[in-house]
Amino acid sequence: MNIQLRGIHKHFGKVHANNDIHLKFEEGQIVGILGENGAGKSTLMKILSGFQSASSGDILVDGNLITYRGPLDMIAHGVGMLQQDPLDVGAFTVLENFMYGANYQTVLNRRQALQDLHKYTARFGFDLDPLRSISSLSIAQRQQLEIVRLLALGVKTLILDEPTTGISGEQKAILFNTLKYLANEEGMIVLFVSHKLEDVVELCHRVAVLREGRVIGERAMPVTTHELVQMMFGDVLKPQTRAQLDLTKSPSVITMTDVTLTDKRLEMPNINLALRAGEVIGFAGLDGSGQSLVLRGLVGLERIQDGHVHVNGRDLTNNPYKAHLQAGVTFCAAGRVEEGLVAGLSLTEHFALFAMSDPFIDWSSAQTQMNHKIEHYKIRGKSHDLIEALSGGNQQRVLMALLPQQPIALVLENPTRGLDVDSARWIWQQLLTRRDTGAGIVFSSPDLDELVAYSDRIIVFYAGKMVEVPNVRQTNVEELGRMIGGQFESYEVA
Ligand SMILES: Nc1ncnc2c1ncn2[C@@H]1O[C@H](COP(=O)(O)OP(=O)(O)OP(=O)(O)O)[C@@H](O)[C@H]1O
Numbered sequence: 001m002n003i004q005l006r007g008i009h010k011h012f013g014k015v016h017a018n019n020d021i022h023l024k025f026e027e028g029q030i031v032g033i034l035g036e037n038g039a040g041k042s043t044l045m046k047i048l049s050g051f052q053s054a055s056s057g058d059i060l061v062d063g064n065l066i067t068y069r070g071p072l073d074m075i076a077h078g079v080g081m082l083q084q085d086p087l088d089v090g091a092f093t094v095l096e097n098f099m100y101g102a103n104y105q106t107v108l109n110r111r112q113a114l115q116d117l118h119k120y121t122a123r124f125g126f127d128l129d130p131l132r133s134i135s136s137l138s139i140a141q142r143q144q145l146e147i148v149r150l151l152a153l154g155v156k157t158l159i160l161d162e163p164t165t166g167i168s169g170e171q172k173a174i175l176f177n178t179l180k181y182l183a184n185e186e187g188m189i190v191l192f193v194s195h196k197l198e199d200v201v202e203l204c205h206r207v208a209v210l211r212e213g214r215v216i217g218e219r220a221m222p223v224t225t226h227e228l229v230q231m232m233f234g235d236v237l238k239p240q241t242r243a244q245l246d247l248t249k250s251p252s253v254i255t256m257t258d259v260t261l262t263d264k265r266l267e268m269p270n271i272n273l274a275l276r277a278g279e280v281i282g283f284a285g286l287d288g289s290g291q292s293l294v295l296r297g298l299v300g301l302e303r304i305q306d307g308h309v310h311v312n313g314r315d316l317t318n319n320p321y322k323a324h325l326q327a328g329v330t331f332c333a334a335g336r337v338e339e340g341l342v343a344g345l346s347l348t349e350h351f352a353l354f355a356m357s358d359p360f361i362d363w364s365s366a367q368t369q370m371n372h373k374i375e376h377y378k379i380r381g382k383s384h385d386l387i388e389a390l391s392g393g394n395q396q397r398v399l400m401a402l403l404p405q406q407p408i409a410l411v412l413e414n415p416t417r418g419l420d421v422d423s424a425r426w427i428w429q430q431l432l433t434r435r436d437t438g439a440g441i442v443f444s445s446p447d448l449d450e451l452v453a454y455s456d457r458i459i460v461f462y463a464g465k466m467v468e469v470p471n472v473r474q475t476n477v478e479e480l481g482r483m484i485g486g487q488f489e490s491y492e493v494a
């Protein structure tokens with residue numbers, strides 16, 4: 001199979017999200033689709049997979065012009081896309097979801113479906129129990145299910161939009177082996193949208209770089225990450241470094257004393273943690289190792305079973321988040337639209353809701369202030385746009401824009417999720433400005449480089465245990481990676 005995009009345009013009002021895109025994808029190739037936040041990558045992939053229609057332009061499959069009305073038509077033409085937020089079919093089991101939409105309509109076919117599912121999962125090393133309900137699956141498992149479902153539907157081109165966000169290194173290795181197999185052995189086309197340039201270097205045969213809706217370059221790999229960055233941005237901000245400060249003398253802004261936290265899977269007793277003014281603490285660990293429990297415990301979003309949480313010396317144990325917020329502590333969840341932002345509200349409405357303290361909203365002032373933020377934070381979007389109309393990275397910028405200017409502490413889950421390198425550095429500049437005025441920052445991240453670059457202290461979470469990295473100034477990504485995998489017998493538990 002080959003696919004040709006000819007003169008694809010997409011307009012959203014005044015935004016020209018795709019501007020005369022010409023690209024050709026050949027059998028057996030894994031192509032990286034790169035570009036800064038808002039460049040038009042997701043839009044192009046949604047057009048190619050039938051989730052959106054182009055304003056104009058043609059798609060040719062094997063040289064034939066095709067017409068289509070939706071994703072099912074594109075699947076029939078052999079093109080399938082992994083949705084970042086897979087369809088909400090929570091009540092179904094893995095097997096039912098696998099059968100959904102495929103040629104297994106009758107009950108008699110259930111056995112066949114089970115066999116087919118098993119064949120795929122065995123071949124790829126996927127971890128999918130046919131009888132588990134979808135709602136209990138991890139992000140990686142949902143992704144695996146979506147891949148086998150599309151394969152069973154006969155797809156020959158697979159599109160993945162930021163698929164390595166939120167999955168572990170081990171799960172990523174399984175995913176990459178699968179994609180390599182599909183391209184190299186089965187001749188499939190894989191289109192891989194990612195901000196993780198190391199992933200692109202590892203996986204892709206070719207890259208296409210988008211900027212402001214246009215294709216600005218195509219290259220055959222190997223290309224170094226450094227060159228990729230130059231193609232994407234020209235020049236890049238350097239990560240910030242800081243003078244060595246003695247933080248042991250700064251006062252604590254949030255403390256946890258002998259705290260016990262539990263959720264369905266983890267029991268975390270005896271947590272003692274102090275975040276100091278002007279300090280950045282990084283939480284490392286695979287998803288679900290306890291980081292988010294502690295982050296939420298710090299801000300009143302998880303029940304403290306035992307022990308105390310103090311903010312600036314005041315006991316706020318089991319006070320609601322609102323009390324923490326009033327005390328100057330802001331939390332920012334990783335979920336973007338799912339949690340931190342509200343679908344259906346415009347940017348101005350977000351500003352009024354989250355950043356204005358006055359209960360009587362002056363809408364024209366809210367709009368003026370939001371416009372100011374849009375400019376300052378270089379958000380690609382207008383104040384009246386609904387949040388869901390923004391690209392993933394621009395949604396993250398909105399979240400950052402809504403943070404208070406002078407917090408005493410910021411508690412952040414994966415603050416640069418989905419951001420390109422340049423935007424991520426810029427977000428950190430914003431955070432470090434607040435740190436320099438005395439805010440304490442505690443954040444979690446799956447990105448080891450980010451943890452090493454910005455943390456004054458790093459705490460590794462492993463199955464609910466917390467271990468502080470010794471000599472954080474000397475640590476590196478390799479050491480951190482080993483600890484995240486559970487190899488820290490000789491270290492002190494924090
Ligand atoms: N449904 C929509 N309505 C209005 N504008 C939209 C819509 N979807 C995307 N846009 C705009 O089109 C442009 C391209 O967005 P797109 O989501 O394709 O970017 P992206 O390259 O995927 O960025 P990111 O890396 O941040 O995910 C952005 O300016 C975005 O605000």
Ligand SMILES: [Mg+2]
Binds near residue numbers: 042392393
């Ligand atoms: Mg996108």
